[in-house]
Amino acid sequence: VPNIRLIVEYDGSCFHGWQKQPNVRTVQEELEKVLKIALREDIPWLAASGRTDSGVHAKGQVVNFHCQNIPDLHRLKHSVSSMMKGELAVRAAEIVDDSFHSCKSTKSKQYTYTILHRHAPAVLDKGRVWHVADRLDIGRMQREARVLVGTHDFTSLQGTGCQAVSPIKEIFRSEVLHQEDYLIYEVVGAGFLKHMVRNIVGTLIAFGRGDMRLPSMEAVLAAQNRRIAGMTAPAHGLCLDWVEY
Amino acid sequence: VPNIRLIVEYDGSCFHGWQKQPNVRTVQEELEKVLKIALREDIPWLAASGRTDSGVHAKGQVVNFHCQNIPDLHRLKHSVSSMMKGELAVRAAEIVDDSFHSCKSTKSKQYTYTILHRHAPAVLDKGRVWHVADRLDIGRMQREARVLVGTHDFTSLQGTGCQAVSPIKEIFRSEVLHQEDYLIYEVVGAGFLKHMVRNIVGTLIAFGRGDMRLPSMEAVLAAQNRRIAGMTAPAHGLCLDWVEY
Numbered sequence: 001v002p003n004i005r006l007i008v009e010y011d012g013s014c015f016h017g018w019q020k021q022p023n024v025r026t027v028q029e030e031l032e033k034v035l036k037i038a039l040r041e042d043i044p045w046l047a048a049s050g051r052t053d054s055g056v057h058a059k060g061q062v063v064n065f066h067c068q069n070i071p072d073l074h075r076l077k078h079s080v081s082s083m084m085k086g087e088l089a090v091r092a093a094e095i096v097d098d099s100f101h102s103c104k105s106t107k108s109k110q111y112t113y114t115i116l117h118r119h120a121p122a123v124l125d126k127g128r129v130w131h132v133a134d135r136l137d138i139g140r141m142q143r144e145a146r147v148l149v150g151t152h153d154f155t156s157l158q159g160t161g162c163q164a165v166s167p168i169k170e171i172f173r174s175e176v177l178h179q180e181d182y183l184i185y186e187v188v189g190a191g192f193l194k195h196m197v198r199n200i201v202g203t204l205i206a207f208g209r210g211d212m213r214l215p216s217m218e219a220v221l222a223a224q225n226r227r228i229a230g231m232t233a234p235a236h237g238l239c240l241d242w243v244e245y
Numbered sequence: 246v247p248n249i250r251l252i253v254e255y256d257g258s259c260f261h262g263w264q265k266q267p268n269v270r271t272v273q274e275e276l277e278k279v280l281k282i283a284l285r286e287d288i289p290w291l292a293a294s295g296r297t298d299s300g301v302h303a304k305g306q307v308v309n310f311h312c313q314n315i316p317d318l319h320r321l322k323h324s325v326s327s328m329m330k331g332e333l334a335v336r337a338a339e340i341v342d343d344s345f346h347s348c349k350s351t352k353s354k355q356y357t358y359t360i361l362h363r364h365a366p367a368v369l370d371k372g373r374v375w376h377v378a379d380r381l382d383i384g385r386m387q388r389e390a391r392v393l394v395g396t397h398d399f400t401s402l403q404g405t406g407c408q409a410v411s412p413i414k415e416i417f418r419s420e421v422l423h424q425e426d427y428l429i430y431e432v433v434g435a436g437f438l439k440h441m442v443r444n445i446v447g448t449l450i451a452f453g454r455g456d457m458r459l460p461s462m463e464a465v466l467a468a469q470n471r472r473i474a475g476m477t478a479p480a481h482g483l484c485l486d487w488v489e490y
Contacts, residue, residue, distance in 0.1 A: 009368045057369055081366055089365035120334035121326050123254045124302055124484070128369065239369070 004071065005064045005096045006080075010057065010088040013127050013236060017054040018061075027052070027088065031063065034083040038076055041068050047102045049109065049243040053195070055235030057128070060091070060242040064102040070095065100245070108172060108188055110241040113201045113233065115183040129182070130201075130237035136208035138183065141176045144207045144217040145185065148174040148200065155224040157203065159195030159232065167193060167224075176204065195232050203230035249316065250309045250341045251325075255302065255333040258372050258481060262299040263306075272297070272333065276308065279328040283321055286313050292347045294354065294488040298440070300480030302373070305336070305487035309347040315340065345490070353417060353433055355486040358446045358478065360428040374427070375446075375482035381453035383428065386421045389452045389462040390430065393419040393445065400469040402448065404440030404477065412438060412469075421449065440477050448475035 008031070016024035020032075028046055035043050049062045073093040081089040099105075116122050116129040117136060148171045155167040173188040185201055203220060206212040212230065214220050220229050253276070261269035265277075273291055280288050294307045322335040344350075361367050361374040362381060393416045400412040418433040430446055448465060451457040457475065459465050465474050 009365065011368050011371070059369065077364065086366060086368060086371045089368045091363070091365045118336070119322065120254065120336045121331060123256050123331060123334045124304060124373065126256070126331045 001066045001068060002070050003064060003066055003096050003098050003100055004073075004076075005062060005092075005094055005100060005102065006077075006090050007092040008061050008063060008088055008090055009059050010061065010084075011086075012052065012055045012057040012238075014087040015054070017056070018048055018051040027061075030084070031080070031088065034080050035065065037083065038079045039067055039069075039071055043067065049102050049106050049240075050192070052240055053198075053235050053238075055238075057236070057239040059239055061240055062102045062243045062245075064096065064100060102243075105245045106191070106243055108190055108244045109192070110173075110186065110188045111192070111197045112239050112241050113185040113187075113197060113237050114239070115185070115201070115205070115237060116181060117183050118181040127236050128239075130234050132183075132205060134209050136183070136205070137210060138176070138178055138208065141183070141204045141208040142178075145174045145176045145200075145204055147217040147221075148187070152221050153224060154193055154196055154221070156220050156226055156229045157196050157199040158193040158226060159199065160226065162194035164193050169193060169196070174200075197238060198233040198235065199226075199229055201233035201237070205233065206230035246311045246313060247315050248309060248311055248341050248343050248345055249318075249321075250307060250337075250339055250345060250347065251322075251335050252337040253306050253308060253333055253335055254304050255306065256331075257297065257300045257302040257483075259332040260299070262301070263293055263296040272306075275329070276325070276333065279325050280310065282328065283324045284312055284314070284316055288312065294347050294351050294485075295437070297485055298443075298480050298483075300483075302481070302484040304484055306485055307347045307488045307490075309341065309345060347488075350490045351436070351488055353435055353489045354437070355418075355431065355433045356437070356442045357484050357486050358430040358432075358442060358482050359484070360430070360446070360450070360482060361426060362428050363426040372481050373484075375479050377428075377450060379454050381428070381450070382455060383421070383423055383453065386428070386449045386453040387423075390419045390421045390445075390449055392462040392466075393432075397466050398469060399438055399441055399466070401465050401471055401474045402441050402444040403438040403471060404444065405471065407439035409438050414438060414441070419445075442483060443478040443480065444471075444474055444476075446478035446482070450478065451475035 015027045018027045020028045043065045046065045077090040077093045114129045116131045151170045171189040177184040260272045263272045265273045288310045291310045318338040322338045326334040359374045361376045396415045416434040422429040
């Protein structure tokens with residue numbers, strides 16, 4: 001049976017995250033519904049590179065599923081995007097090798113977290129950025145962010161209820177870019193724990209504000225204690241950019 | 246009496262343009278209302294660097310008004326932005342010389358028009374970009390855009406009902422930037438006619454698609470005939486970036 005891979009963009013504010021749950025609208029469930037209509041067959045399962053939390057956006061989430069008949073991929077992209085009415089769009093669709101699995105085969109992923117750093121609240125970026133008006137030591141945030149590159153125990157930055165087997169993760173890139181009124185945190189890693197990127201950002205902001213009790217990000221990691229790190233930054237500033245296989 | 250200058254950002258989709266009109270919600274009227282509450286006095290007039298059409302966004306619209314008492318500027322910014330609930334924000338407020346007039350004193354303005362150029366419709370940029378899925382000759386668009394720099398008769402690119410005294414305008418910069426899936430048209434000029442930027446963009450797209458009857462932008466200008474140029478691009482892709490005095 002054909003194995004179909006889609007790259008999808010979605011507006012996190014329209015969904016309660018990726019994963020199917022009773023009584024709420026999720027990306028997985030809505031996408032299954034429209035795929036069923038577009039393909040005229042049931043999709044027994046639909047996998048993604050990872051779950052995104054409620055409110056988190058995606059520019060390049062990768063999903064895959066098996067179906068009985070080889071679909072017209074151009075038509076599939078078009079009809080799924082059109083049924084999703086601007087809440088989700090299919091950027092690419094292709095038939096891939098049987099062994100491909102959007103979650104199990106991932107090599108790395110990039111997330112971007114965008115902070116609007118000015119007095120005035122967000123208008124044109126509303127719902128896409130976290131507005132932080134406080135004075136920030138941006139150089140400090142940039143230095144502390146880079147400390148995360150490498151393999152570390154991320155217990156201090158792991159959300160409660162995380163089901164990962166190990167808190168040890170490898171980070172390939174971790175940079176705070178400063179562009180006019182924006183601070184853009186870009187992170188590339190082999191995998192991430194629950195709320196990990198949002199907890200990193202909340203901790204970087206605490207360093208920037210100068211209200212961290214610990215002297216450095218190294219000390220935060222060494223503490224292996226979630227309560228020592230900063231707050232969880234709001235979901236709507238976060239976006240899954242791409243996934244590499 | 247103090248002359249107050251504000252720099253405001255607004256989401257064009259929330260308003261029927263800048264200028265006050267009966268029965269519709271405009272930036273001018275809503276801003277006058279909240280200024281009246283914030284300052285506890287009537288604002289007899291409120292000028293802007295220029296009217297923006299219905300649906301057009303602004304990152305740096307400049308407005309000014311006179312008031313009886315010297316206001317607390319920090320408080321004014323904060324209370325206007327908070328009453329406008331994410332539809333408009335005050336980015337800067339200052340007391341300026343009596344002679345300053347936000348419309349009459351302008352030296353130049355920059356507008357940006359953003360085109361999303363890919364198959365998939367807009368999701369995260371919905372309402373901020375014009376989605377054009379057609380094949381485009383981008384090099385051609387870039388060359389034709391540059392022809393507009395200088396002083397020209399813009400009759401062919403002037404919207405009907407324009408009340409300008411003369412169709413002759415000076416353009417300082419006119420560039421199509423290509424960044425991943427985006428084509429960003431940036432134009433700086435001393436002044437603009439009604440719908441001029443949107444008509445330029447519609448004409449550039451016609452050149453890009455290869456469906457212009459005339460051989461060049463020079464020929465379009467020389468024709469002095471609105472019907473010879475391209476369509477008016479939709480308002481929601483346009484943004485007033487800044488005004489210089």
